[in-house]
Amino acid sequence: MTVETTSIDTLVVGAGQAGVAMSEHLSRLGVPHLVLERARIAERWRTGRWDSLVANGPAWHDRFPNLEFADVDPDAFAPKEQVADYFVAYAKKFDAPIRTGVEVKNVVRNAGRQGFTIETSEGTIEANRVVVATGPFQRPVIPPIAPQDSSLTQIHSADYRNPGQLPEGGVLVIGGGSSGVQIADELQRAGRRVYLSVGAHDRPPRAYRGRDFCWWLGVLGEWDAEVMKPGREHVTIAVSGARGGHTVDFRRLANQGITLVGLTKSFDNGVAIFETNLAENIARGDENYLSLLDAADAYAARNGLDLPEEPEARIIPADPECVTQPLHDLDLAKAGVTSIVWATGYALDFSWLNVDAFDEKGKPKHQRGVAKEPGIYFLGLPWLSRRGSAFIWGVWHDAKHIADHIVTQRKYLAYYDDSQRHAQGGSEESTGNTSHDSRVHKVSELGVN
Numbered sequence: 409m410t411v412e413t414t415s416i417d418t419l420v421v422g423a424g425q426a427g428v429a430m431s432e433h434l435s436r437l438g439v440p441h442l443v444l445e446r447a448r449i450a451e452r453w454r455t456g457r458w459d460s461l462v463a464n465g466p467a468w469h470d471r472f473p474n475l476e477f478a479d480v481d482p483d484a485f486a487p488k489e490q491v492a493d494y495f496v497a498y499a500k501k502f503d504a505p506i507r508t509g510v511e512v513k514n515v516v517r518n519a520g521r522q523g524f525t526i527e528t529s530e531g532t533i534e535a536n537r538v539v540v541a542t543g544p545f546q547r548p549v550i551p552p553i554a555p556q557d558s559s560l561t562q563i564h565s566a567d568y569r570n571p572g573q574l575p576e577g578g579v580l581v582i583g584g585g586s587s588g589v590q591i592a593d594e595l596q597r598a599g600r601r602v603y604l605s606v607g608a609h610d611r612p613p614r615a616y617r618g619r620d621f622c623w624w625l626g627v628l629g630e631w632d633a634e635v636m637k638p639g640r641e642h643v644t645i646a647v648s649g650a651r652g653g654h655t656v657d658f659r660r661l662a663n664q665g666i667t668l669v670g671l672t673k674s675f676d677n678g679v680a681i682f683e684t685n686l687a688e689n690i691a692r693g694d695e696n697y698l699s700l701l702d703a704a705d706a707y708a709a710r711n712g713l714d715l716p717e718e719p720e721a722r723i724i725p726a727d728p729e730c731v732t733q734p735l736h737d738l739d740l741a742k743a744g745v746t747s748i749v750w751a752t753g754y755a756l757d758f759s760w761l762n763v764d765a766f767d768e769k770g771k772p773k774h775q776r777g778v779a780k781e782p783g784i785y786f787l788g789l790p791w792l793s794r795r796g797s798a799f800i801w802g803v804w805h806d807a808k809h810i811a812d813h814i815v816t817q818r819k820y821l822a823y824y825d826d827s828q829r830h831a832q833g834g835s836e837e838s839t840g841n842t843s844h845d846s847r848v849h850k851v852s853e854l855g856v857n
Contacts, residue, residue, distance in 0.1 A: 416442045418814060419526055419535035421515075423449045423506045426541035426788030428495050429472065429804040431504040433811035439818065442535075444528060446511035449499055452545060453492040459570045460594060461488045462649045464586055469622040470800045472498060483620070485649030515761050517781070524763070524783065536783060537814060540761060540772075543788040544798055547757040550750045555675035560740065565591060565751040571598035574747040578602065580680060580740065582672050583751030584609050584689070585644030589656050591749055593648075596666050601744060603735075606658060606686060607671040610645045611693035612700050614655040617708065617715040621647070624704050631796035644753075646693065655697075658690055662728035669735050679739050686734045687727065694724055756789075777810045785810045 420430050423445030434441045448454065463470045468482035470491075475498050480486045486494070499506055507530075514527040515538055523536040548564035555562075561575055565587040571594060581592040584606035592604040612621040625631050646656040662668050670686035701721060708715050738745070758766070765781035767773045773780040776793040786792065787810060788803050796802030824832065 414442075414531065415534045416440055417535065417818070418442075418537040418539060419444065419524075419533055420539045420541050421512050422541035422543065422788075423495075423499070423504075423508065424452060424541065424543055424788070425450065425495060425800050426543055426803045426807065427506070427539075428499050428504060429807035430539050430541050430787055430811065431499065431506065432472075432474075432502055432804075433807050434814070435502050435504065437811055437815050439811065439814055441505060442533070443504060443506040443541075444510045444512055445506060445508045446529075448492075448508055449506060450492040450495040452543070453488050453495075456545065456566050457488050458565070458568050458591065458594075460650065461590070462486060463488075463491055464647050464649050465622045465799070466620050466649075466653070469620070469626075472800065472804050474498075475501065485653055513760055515763060517763055517783075537785065537817075538761075538783065539785040539787055539810065540758070541787045544756065544790055545754045547755045548750075549752050549755045551752060553672070553674050554748075554750070555678070557675075557678060559746075561747040563747075563749060565749060566754075568749055571595050571600060574600075574749075577746030578744045579747045579749060580605065580672075580738070580745050581749045581751060583607070583644070583753070584646060584658070585751060585753075586647055586656075588749075588751030589646050589661070590648050590650050591751060592666055593650070593661065593664075595749075596661075596664060601667075602665070603667045603669055603738060603743070603745065604658075604661065605669050605672045605682065606689050608643055608689055609693050610643055610696045611656055611658075612645065612647055613697060613721060614647065614653045616701060616704050616721055617718050619704075619715065620653075621700065624700065624707075628703055628707060631794065631799075631802065633795045634793065636791055636795075657725070658693065659725040659728055659731070662730050663725070667735070668728070668730045669738065678741055679737050681737045682735060684734070684736060687731050690727070690731060698722065777806055778813055785814075 418434060418439055418441040420427050420441060420443040423443050427443050427445065428449070431441065431443050445451070462485040466483050467477040467480045467486050470486070471477060471494065477486050477490065477494055480490060511529040512526060513529065515524055517524055523534060524538055526533040526535060526538065548566040550562070550564055565583070568591055578601035579595050580603045581588050581595070582605040584604065588604065592602050596602040614621060616624060648654060648656055658668055668686060670682040670684060670689065673681045673683050675681065758772070763781045763784055765772060765779040765784045772786045772789065774786050777786050779786060787807055788798060790798040792806050793809065794802065797806050
């Protein structure tokens with residue numbers, strides 16, 4: 409890019425799974441567009457995750473429809489580097505117009521004319537539409553309760569790489585979702601004393617009756633559910649593809665040597681204080697687990713599926729001592745804890761997007777990704793249109809809807825009324841050029857009036 413102003417019909421911000429999917433659909437429909445990525449394609453998969461991370465879904469499921477993973481068994485879980493390589497290869501399939509190393513700094517609507525002005529690290533861009541494809545993992549969140557203690561190493565899961573990164577000593581992992589569980593397990597297997605703070609969570613089986621839980625959620629219609637159940641907005645999912653994939657069982661983690669504690673409430677002079685809800689959180693996770701087994705059994709019976717019975721899946725181990733007699737507080741120094749890993753999720757950050765596309769709480773206001781602000785689109789957010797919207801395959805389908813919306817808008821803007829057709833036709837008759845295509849092309853280089 410140069411410092412000169414560049415004009416394009418549609419600008420896509422971000423070249424992760426959402427940006428690549430968006431570019432494919434826009435390319436297929438002939439929409440002139442540009443994708444900007446401040447780092448590399450799928451950078452978060454490479455450098456925003458820990459070293460041993462694998463996809464949480466099997467390769468047959470966690471992919472786009474038109475390309476399978478290379479050198480990964482369909483039922484296996486792709487390592488993070490191969491996931492990133494997959495998106496690079498996918499973009500090459502259709503020669504996606506992606507420019508890397510360019511950061512978008514500001515987007516504002518033009519006054520008195522079409523479109524938006526976008527300031528980037530490499531110059532200015534004028535675009536009629538902007539697709540925000542930056543995903544949900546934008547700003548790591550460490551809660552304000554974090555202790556102000558220089559003797560403790562504190563990092564977010566986004567910055568955790570491997571056990572050797574942390575100083576010697578025990579580790580308190582805060583967060584019982586996929587990230588927290590896998591990091592705690594890895595640290596314990598590396599010989600660390602680990603305390604795992606567990607909040608409310610869903611706990612699906614990794615597989616049941618020979619089928620992965622991704623398959624079960626698919627046939628049960630859960631991935632395509634369009635309405636979130638009340639009270640489920642912030643519930644994490646404890647699932648893992650690590651070591652070939654396995655069902656997360658907090659009791660087994662305890663028997664393995666991890667000390668489970670309740671939701672972390674506060675810190676007071678080096679003492680971590682926990683809520684008294686550990687057993688309740690574990691029990692509710694069990695309810696979620698068993699409810700999926702029930703739904704799967706009912707579906708198999710209703711449809712006459714010849715799938716192997718698996719009664720052992722319903723065996724729930726006895727509660728370990730750390731659940732029956734939970735710790736209400738923990739003196740970190742006395743326990744030898746020298747590090748805290750905050751697996752506490754992410755917040756959205758649209759500080760660069762200065763348009764009227766948000767509600768009073770700063771949350772994107774949209775319908776299936778079409779924002780309140782005309783010409784702005786969001787892609788890759790949880791529950792954009794359905795439960796599966798933030799997943800690899802889900803974002804692909806949402807991108808198709810947004811691309812179709814963009815094409816419809818372009819057709820309206822390219823319309824000539826009768827007087828315009830006669831005026832344009834008269835001028836073109838003198839030049840011998842009367843093609844409809846040439847008249848549409850002259851609307852403007854951006855494809856609008």
